[in-house]
Amino acid sequence: MSVTANLPLRCWAEIDLAALERNLRGIRAALPGQIRYVAVVKADAYGHGLPQIAARLMHAAADLFAVANLAEAAALREVGPDWPILILSPILPQEDRYVAELNVAVTVSSAEEVARFAAVARDSGRPLSVHLKVDTGMGRLGVWHEQAEHVYQLINDTTGLRLAGVFTHFSSPDDDPEFTALQRRRFLLALARCPGLYSAGLLIHADNSAGIETLEVGGPFNAVRVGLLQFGILPGPGTLLESVHAEPVFSFRTRVGLVKNLPRGTGISYGRTHILARDSRVAILAAGYGDGIPRAASNRAQVLLHGQRCPVLGRVTMDQTIVDVTDLPAVAAGDEAVLVGRQHDAEIGIAEFSRWGDTIPWETLCSVTKRVPRLYRTQLGL
Ligand SMILES: *Cc1c(COP(=O)(O)O)cnc(C)c1O
Numbered sequence: 001m002s003v004t005a006n007l008p009l010r011c012w013a014e015i016d017l018a019a020l021e022r023n024l025r026g027i028r029a030a031l032p033g034q035i036r037y038v039a040v041v042k043a044d045a046y047g048h049g050l051p052q053i054a055a056r057l058m059h060a061a062a063d064l065f066a067v068a069n070l071a072e073a074a075a076l077r078e079v080g081p082d083w084p085i086l087i088l089s090p091i092l093p094q095e096d097r098y099v100a101e102l103n104v105a106v107t108v109s110s111a112e113e114v115a116r117f118a119a120v121a122r123d124s125g126r127p128l129s130v131h132l133k134v135d136t137g138m139g140r141l142g143v144w145h146e147q148a149e150h151v152y153q154l155i156n157d158t159t160g161l162r163l164a165g166v167f168t169h170f171s172s173p174d175d176d177p178e179f180t181a182l183q184r185r186r187f188l189l190a191l192a193r194c195p196g197l198y199s200a201g202l203l204i205h206a207d208n209s210a211g212i213e214t215l216e217v218g219g220p221f222n223a224v225r226v227g228l229l230q231f232g233i234l235p236g237p238g239t240l241l242e243s244v245h246a247e248p249v250f251s252f253r254t255r256v257g258l259v260k261n262l263p264r265g266t267g268i269s270y271g272r273t274h275i276l277a278r279d280s281r282v283a284i285l286a287a288g289y290g291d292g293i294p295r296a297a298s299n300r301a302q303v304l305l306h307g308q309r310c311p312v313l314g315r316v317t318m319d320q321t322i323v324d325v326t327d328l329p330a331v332a333a334g335d336e337a338v339l340v341g342r343q344h345d346a347e348i349g350i351a352e353f354s355r356w357g358d359t360i361p362w363e364t365l366c367s368v369t370k371r372v373p374r375l376y377r378t379q380l381g382l
Helices: 017-030 042-048 048-061 072-078 093-102 112-124 145-156 175-192 238-243 349-356 361-366
Strands: 011-016 036-039 064-067 085-087 105-107 128-135 161-167 203-207 223-226 250-262 280-285 302-305 308-313 321-324 335-342 344-347 376-377
Touching: 011 017, 017 036, 017 048, 017 376, 036 203, 042 048, 042 093, 042 361, 048 072, 064 072, 072 085, 072 093, 072 335, 093 112, 105 112, 112 128, 112 145, 128 145, 145 161, 145 175, 280 361, 302 321, 302 344, 321 344, 335 349, 349 361
Parallel strands: 011 376, 036 064, 036 223, 064 085, 085 105, 105 128, 128 161, 161 203, 203 223
Antiparallel strands: 011 250, 250 280, 250 335, 280 321, 302 308, 302 335, 308 321, 335 344
């Protein structure tokens, strides 16, 4: 064993795979039985680690996986060679020839892509699965809903392409229910204009985690695309979302590197970003923005030490973050500090941590750096 393999951890993330599995089961239980579960595991499974997360979701019988690109699909193929995969982002023309090799379904938004993917299917001698994406108002990917019928026909008339699904994406399901309802109506109208669509056995999907809240029972939707919620994070308030009782999968921890006393009036961290109002005891944590604590959280964030909230003083730096422990005289070098997660009876949620950093949980999870090892808890009920 090398020295580095034995070194104690300075800053790490704990990933609770048993909670992940319970979350998937909870989400399934809250949805009608015919709804398929598309597990969204792009960006290294939201920073949790793709191989471990995908393996556990396969064990828990997710129906299909969605990733952003071919490299992520290739990584997923290493875990489950036969699992169906949908690529959500556009394929670059330079990537076309790899699509058939990986046996993935691709997202189609335009007639140009239909022609390109037809060539891929022809060259490989194998049919290629596609999901038609409809733009119902987000203005990003997808064919504009009023022209969806045209691309639908084109796909159906193209040898080598197999239409496997039709979908749309909501722009603001967490904070604009009216616009979400309009997008849903536009999508249903577009579907109704496509002859034979409902009898073709396609996956019809629109909802990400927040969308699930307004999923209509009895409609044509038969799949959901779940990202954030399976990691135990609610995208916003909601009766159905809360009924899942999703548990956080991720926690973010570090240790105290040094404790010292400073006199009143001292300017903390790079000059005068925080002036101590009293004689203080500060703890210097062994983590900073080099690990994924946003610099915007300077002077704002809180950290758990000995089960108590302690305020961050001064700037978050690359390798260090300073907290006030004047009221916790027992704090010593080596003690564990929690940035996101539970300690004794106290908890800092990822939504709160993200607000301190002027960001959102999705970005927080993607910002935990390579320096931070992920530790996996695997046991059920741990
Ligand atoms: C990322 C993504 C999702 C998952 O969104 P969450 O809000 O994390 O559930 C669903 N659909 C598409 C198209 C996405 O890009």
